[in-house]
Amino acid sequence: MGWMADETGLEKCAANFVPLTPLSGLRRAATVFPNRIAMVSGDTRLTYKDYHESCTRLASGLAKLGVASGDVVATLLPNVRAAAEAHFGVPACGAVLNAINIRLDVHTVAYIFGHGEAKVVLVDSAFVALAEAAIAEMDGDGPTIVEVPDDAAGFPASDRYMAYEALLASGDPAFDWIMPQDEWESIALNYTSGTTGQPKGVVYHHRGAYLNAMGQVLSWQMTLYPVYLMVVPLFHCNGWCHTWLMPMMGGTLICCRDVAAKPIFDAIADEGVTHMGGAPIVLNMMVNAPEEERRSFDHVVEVFTAGAPPAPAILAKFEPMGFNVTQIYGLTEVYGPVTECLWDDTRWDGLDTAERAAIKARQGVTMPFIEEVTVTNEKLEQIEMDSVSDGEIMIRGNAVMKGYLKNPEATREAFAGGYFHSGDIAVQHPDSYIQITDRAKDIIISGGENISSVEVEATLMHHPSVSLAAVVAKPDEKWGEVPCAFVELLEGADAEEAEVISFAREHLAGFKTPKKVVFGELPKTSTGKIQKFALREQAKTL
Structure with a gap:
């Protein structure tokens, strides 16, 4: 082994090893980009200095409410300012963020409150009744409600609970963020219905969140100062980790409370949106938007889309409108996207519209931050890459969940054989590109x-x-x-x-x-x- 046989004096120390966490991105941005616009939410525009202070006050305010390291803070929020700030402020006080789907029914929300043991929940005024009904259904005490009103959207405060701005005002702007001592520490808890009626709690660690966010910079070929439209709900895989990504690039988050054609076109035209994500339904909505809801713009918007592959007919109409679409694939258990249909200009630039659309519907190849995504048979053997043989998509790497909360049996089953079993059936083409053919568990x-x-x-x-x-x-x-x-x-x-x-x-x-x-x-x-x-x-x- 040569000189590497003796590593005396080459140990980890505070100078040469710091646990990876996306929190470091915002702390850096507050110094490097203090006066750049970090977020636009309605009429509110925050610089990175403002954004960092607001997240700091949130962390301090939560600590004053009794939230301690390892506790869970939940949210019932659309894509508004508070939802983005929670992604930094909650872990900055050592807590774990549980962003809950606002479309869920009362019974499921009650189950999630109880199973995740949330101590506090930040609730948009539009969903206070949902939170109250869920807490009423629980055995014992539920989480403390902090209300997040939105007067401009027609949802004023009910005045029954502490308001979000009051929570921020109670916080200390000099609060010292509680950074992870181990990058394996939990940063987020997300619930997925999986294939049973009982939701499973997917636990993320700081390392995976950091690597997923940083890796997508490469996949999206981002340069400094992107303008990102938050269409992907932050309760879906933490918005595919894009909120954690933006401070790394000095980017601007444009909040999108209501996913509709007009506000999306307005944001693209008025704010110069360069990147956005969304399910194919968003693309379809924009293609079919009436003329009065559309706006013209003179730049190309990069779009990540995931879910059911977009119909070729939609792609054929959508891309000429000024968009470049990349199909991605992932699951809640892997922090969002882990594969991308990386475009090969040496082979595909000359194809006609229908052929291009067919290729763009593939789920693609492994993203840079993940170790391996492949398709295997029941013996965990690589299938033939012949576009015909099928098997299950298997995933391995640092952006795979820690496991399912309080469910070791399901965790062991999901990780059998050293891979995360996606449950999705796919073929692989000779160039290794993956394409889903069915969902094995009927999701x-x-x-x-x-x-x-x-x-x-x-x-x-x-x-x-x-x-x-x-x-x-x-x-x-x-x-x-x-x-x-x-x-x-x-x-x-x-x-x-x-x-x-x-x-x-x-x-x-x-x-x-x-x-x-x-x-x-x-x-x-x-x-x-x-x-x-x-x-x-x-x-x-x-």
């Missing part, structure tokens, strides 16, 4: 939201007239996919489609509610297993 992705078919089925089975229910994805022009329910009724029972849909809506979030119900005997195997593949084919014709 429905509707407008970028994951829907568990098992959860919807379990709800439908509570209807007094339902004997069996199976839910599959039905293709939808607007949402990509929507839930379609196939229902067997009890002998002698009767029910109408509208009645079943209404019943489901009473118990589920709106986006999880079936949009079509078909009555009849369900196709089954000889052992009684429902043949979902046959139902999926039928759903395509409805």
Whole structure:
């Protein structure tokens, strides 16, 4: 081994080893870019000096409320200023951020509050009733509510709780951030429905959040001072880590409370947006926007899109409007995106629109910060890269979750064989590009939201007239996919489609509610297993 056999005196120390964390990006930005605009939220414009002070006050204010290192602070917020500040202020007081999907139903929010043991929750005034109902349903005390009003959006304070600005005012601008002593420390907790009705808590560490954020700088080929439009909800994989990314580049965050065509076009034209992310439904919405909601602009906007692959017809219309689209792929368990359909100009620049769109629909190759993404058979052997053989997408690297909170069995199963098992079925092309062909565990992705078919089925089975229910994805022009329910009724029972849909809506979030119900005997195997593949084919014709 030569001289490396003796490393006496070459130990880690404070000078040569610092745990990786995205918190360091904002601390640096406050010094390097103090007067650059860090965030635009409505009429509010914050410099990096302002942004850093606000996050510092938030950390201090939370500490004064009794939040200690390792505690959980939840949010029920759309993409507003407080949601972005929570991504730094919460971990800066040593706590773990739990950004909760604002579209969830009361029962699920109550479960998440209890399972994650949130001590405080920052709640937009529009969702105070949701938080109150969830806390009322819990056994014991729930989290302390801090209300985040938005007068400009028509959601003034209820005056029943401490307001966000009051929390900031209570904080010390000189508060010393609690930086991680170990980059394995938890930074965020995100809940995913997975394939069961019970949400699973996905735990992120500081190292993974840092590497994912920094790696996407390379994937997006970013230069200094990007202007990023926050369309991806910050409760989805922490906005794909993009909020943690921006301070590293001195970038500007443009908050997008309402995902609609007009505010998106306005932001691109008025603020010079250079980058944005979003599900294919966002692209579809913009393509079909009426002329009065559109704005002209003279630059190209780089777009990451994920979920169901965008339809080639949409890409063909969307890109000429001034956008360059890159399909990415990932899951909550891997901090958001881990593959990208990296464009090979030596092979594909000359292709016609339809051929380009077909290639852009692939999930692509491993991003720079992840160790390996591949497709294997049941023996964990690499499949043939022949565009035909299929297997399960496997992921390994530093941007894979720590595991599922309080669920070691599910964690062991997810990590069996030294890979994270995605549950997604794909082929690999000869150039190694991955393309999903099916979702092994029947997850429905509707407008970028994951829907568990098992959860919807379990709800439908509570209807007094339902004997069996199976839910599959039905293709939808607007949402990509929507839930379609196939229902067997009890002998002698009767029910109408509208009645079943209404019943489901009473118990589920709106986006999880079936949009079509078909009555009849369900196709089954000889052992009684429902043949979902046959139902999926039928759903395509409805």
